[in-house]
Amino acid sequence: MSDDEPDTDQTFHHAERFSRARAAQAVALLEDYAEMIGDLMAEAGEARVADIAARMGVTHPTATKAVARLKREGLAVSRPYRGVFLTEAGQTLADHVRARHRIVVDLLIAVGVPTETAELDAEGLEHHVSTQTLAAFKQYLDTSRRGD
Amino acid sequence: MSDDEPDTDQTFHHAERFSRARAAQAVALLEDYAEMIGDLMAEAGEARVADIAARMGVTHPTATKAVARLKREGLAVSRPYRGVFLTEAGQTLADHVRARHRIVVDLLIAVGVPTETAELDAEGLEHHVSTQTLAAFKQYLDTSRRGD
DNA sequence: GCGGAAATATAGCCTTGGCTTCATTGCTGT
DNA sequence: ACAGCAATGAAGCCAAGGCTATATTTCCGC
Ligand SMILES: [Mn+2]
Ligand SMILES: [Mn+2]
Ligand SMILES: [Mn+2]
Ligand SMILES: [Mn+2]
Numbered sequence: 001m002s003d004d005e006p007d008t009d010q011t012f013h014h015a016e017r018f019s020r021a022r023a024a025q026a027v028a029l030l031e032d033y034a035e036m037i038g039d040l041m042a043e044a045g046e047a048r049v050a051d052i053a054a055r056m057g058v059t060h061p062t063a064t065k066a067v068a069r070l071k072r073e074g075l076a077v078s079r080p081y082r083g084v085f086l087t088e089a090g091q092t093l094a095d096h097v098r099a100r101h102r103i104v105v106d107l108l109i110a111v112g113v114p115t116e117t118a119e120l121d122a123e124g125l126e127h128h129v130s131t132q133t134l135a136a137f138k139q140y141l142d143t144s145r146r147g148d
Numbered sequence: 149m150s151d152d153e154p155d156t157d158q159t160f161h162h163a164e165r166f167s168r169a170r171a172a173q174a175v176a177l178l179e180d181y182a183e184m185i186g187d188l189m190a191e192a193g194e195a196r197v198a199d200i201a202a203r204m205g206v207t208h209p210t211a212t213k214a215v216a217r218l219k220r221e222g223l224a225v226s227r228p229y230r231g232v233f234l235t236e237a238g239q240t241l242a243d244h245v246r247a248r249h250r251i252v253v254d255l256l257i258a259v260g261v262p263t264e265t266a267e268l269d270a271e272g273l274e275h276h277v278s279t280q281t282l283a284a285f286k287q288y289l290d291t292s293r294r295g296d
Numbered sequence: 297g298c299g300g301a302a303a304t305a306t307a308g309c310c311t312t313g314g315c316t317t318c319a320t321t322g323c324t325g326t
Numbered sequence: 327a328c329a330g331c332a333a334t335g336a337a338g339c340c341a342a343g344g345c346t347a348t349a350t351t352t353c354c355g356c
Contacts (some may be wrong), residue, residue: 005322011199011202011203013207014184014204014205015202015203015204015205016268017267017268017271017296018180018203018204018206018271019205020268020271020272021271021272022343023322024272024342025173025176025272026312028173028277029312029313032166034253036162036234036288039170039302047332048333049333049335050332050333050334052279054159054163055159055162055163055166056162056166057162057163057164057166057167057312058166058313058314059315059316060216060317060333060334060335061315061316061317061334061335062313062314063335063337064335064336065229065312065313065314069312074352076162076323080321080334080335081322081333081334082323082334088254092330096353098296106227107259108281108284108290111255111259111284111285111288112287112288113280113281113284113285114191114280114284117278117280117281117284119283120164120165120168121276121277121278121281123165123168123169123276124169124172124173124275124276125273125276126273127166128269128271128272128273128276128303129269129273130265130268130269131260132261133256133265133269136256136260136261136262137259137261139260140259140260170313170314174342177342177343196303196304197303197304197305198302198303198304205344205347206343206344207307207344207346208303208304208305208343209304209305209307209344209346210343210344210345212304212305212306213343213344214342216345217342217343228304228305229303229304229305229351229352230304254331280352281346
């Protein structure tokens with residue numbers, strides 16, 4: 001700084017903000033994989049690595065690596081050459097993520113975003129929506145549905 | 149899949165969505181650094197690595213590496229032991245990112261998110277807001293400001 | 297002018313999350 | 327029963343983005 005630091009606390013707030021965004025991003029992949037594995041189990045009865053990879057738009061080894069991380073974090077289990085299954089914790093996460101995803105899409109649509117665009121943007125957006133923001137979204141959808 | 153692939157195109161749409169989210173994330177850091185360097189130049193007349201690192205909440209070598217990537221992408225220039233400067237392209241990006249950031253914060257507040265929370269979440273959210281969504285946000289803010 | 301402190305650069309390490317290539321296993325049809 | 331193909335696993339490469347530790351340069355006060 002050119003002068004004697006009149007903005008030390010502002011700098012701190014900036015740092016805090018970026019730090020939170022990085023933290024959110026760090027769990028984004030786990031969230032998406034958990035949600036998707038839950039979807040596949042519900043739709044097809046099982047979640048195979050090949051299906052996971054296809055839906056994520058990545059190669060099988062990449063999906064396998066992600067599954068390994070899920071297992072390490074206690075969110076999934078799997079036996080060699082068998083499918084992938086969510087643990088209790090994984091299922092809970094999947095359900096939460098799915099619900100949040102839907103609310104984010106609905107809010108985007110409610111404020112005028114085209115449906116297709118809302119679906120696309122929500123996939124990245126959702127991971128940065130805090131519980132407070134999610135609550136505000138719910139409230140908004142509720143009151144705007146009621147009184148129109 | 150258990151049966152003969154009735155959802156091939158749905159799988160494709162999923163993959164497309166995740167692919168877009170990954171692409172957005174890949175440029176998020178460049179966007180934040182560009183915006184911040186622009187801010188520092190406007191506020192202090194120059195952007196030093198130490199200040200950039202402090203605001204990003206990161207160590208100096210990390211900031212230096214990010215600046216190296218900015219230079220590689222043609223968004224910034226710098227001479228050893230001197231400050232960092234945005235190129236024409238970098239300045240354009242910074243301005244665009246700053247404007248988008250503000251609109252995202254404003255929209256969050258407009259739908260009922262507490263101000264402080266809006267500031268925090270926007271830092272991560274913004275990078276996944278497409279031009280279509282941004283346009284919808286602008287429109288919403290405009291009409292809700294006009295007719296209340 | 298110079299010496300010490302602060303800023304900057306450099307080197308090297310780690311994890312994440314992509315990829316390709318190749319080995320191994322499972323499944324399925326004849 | 328088994329041959330061959332599909333699915334999975336294993337190994338190893340790369341870039342991004344974080345870190346620590348150390349070297350170098352600049353700057354400022356005296
Ligand atoms: Mn997502
Ligand atoms: Mn999602
Ligand atoms: Mn940001
Ligand atoms: Mn921002």
